[in-house]
Amino acid sequence: MTDASEAWAEPTPTAVLVLADGTVIEGFGIGARGSAVGEVCFNTAMTGYEEILTDPSYAGQIITFTFPHIGNVGVNDEDIETVNMAAASGVRGVVLKADVTDPSNWRATRHFSAWLAARGIVGISGIDTRALTALIREKGMPNAVIAHDPAGVFDLPDLKRQAAAWGGLEGLDLAKEVSSTQSYGWDETTWEWGEGFGRLTEPKHHVVAIDFGVKRNILRLLADQGCKVTVLPATATAEDVLALEPDGVFLSNGPGDPAATGEYAVPTIRAVVDKGIPTFGICLGHQMLGLAVGARTVKMHQGHHGANHPVMDHTTGKVEITSMNHGFAVDSSTLPDTVEETHVSLFDGSNCGIRLKSKPAFSVQYHPEASPGPQDSHYLFRRFVNLIRERKGEAPVPERT
Structure with a gap:
């Protein structure tokens, strides 16, 4: 016969989140077993968890979802955003x-927890994510260790030491960890209801994309605009890019500290821009362009992570709702006179876009490819193609249709 106290006993925690300050948060494990160290951020998106968890820009981070019901629509291979399906x-x-x-x-083909385990992602549920989010807003994004053991056995002193010892994202070049290691071509177009993904059969332009951690839907939207895309690794030199004689160059999103990645990427970008080749950057690519023109980047207090961030486009006077994922930002006070600030966050006034006044180059901090997120900013891909068309002596196409 079971004792009444045993019948009402709390279940044993099978996962913990240990913050660098020693705080231990208990919960129940999902996904992979083991432990991992990273920076804890929160994401406010209500949909698209699979796209978020396969965005290479999140390398080195532990994502807290503020929306409570994650995993209820399962996962499928079509919604994965990392290009290398086999990569960790x-x-x-x-x-x-x-x-x-x-x-x-x-559309579901797999259970979320099984998918997490297969991808090596450690998860914890049963957490008061509102309290954790409030902590991040107050104190910034903490370093932490997340651990999952079905037996509920944890060496908390050791986990605390690991969390406190990890140096964080500042100074880390993570682009090399998620970038492709060799060049490849891309011609897949965006998904359509009842048809799936398409193929670009009659390319009009050739774009070289420098891969700092590129997402699939960015490449698809370039293909939608008639661009045959050649993807090069993050470490590509100016000679590598220019040898392909591109009509335009795209600077992709990616993780880590932009100043660290800029050590090798900035010289390449400067050479491309100096040649007058139309250039478009997103996220880390935006920060790389900012560094290339002489601006500085700064670590943000809590970062911007979500699919509902309002941004003002000063070039049109319109507000768009955007998808964001970044913990560093271009310091607008360091932009030179040769650069115009085109977009700003309406949450905190931080820089979200620039363009060069005398060269066909621009970039945005947010994610106009909308995977996940609203599609307000798809026009930017046409803006990029119009720069290419102008350089070719062709008439521009409307940015919005």
């Missing part, structure tokens, strides 16, 4: 409020 996930862990339920969606 850059994200270190995931923190959830509610337990993961069985998937309920016609």
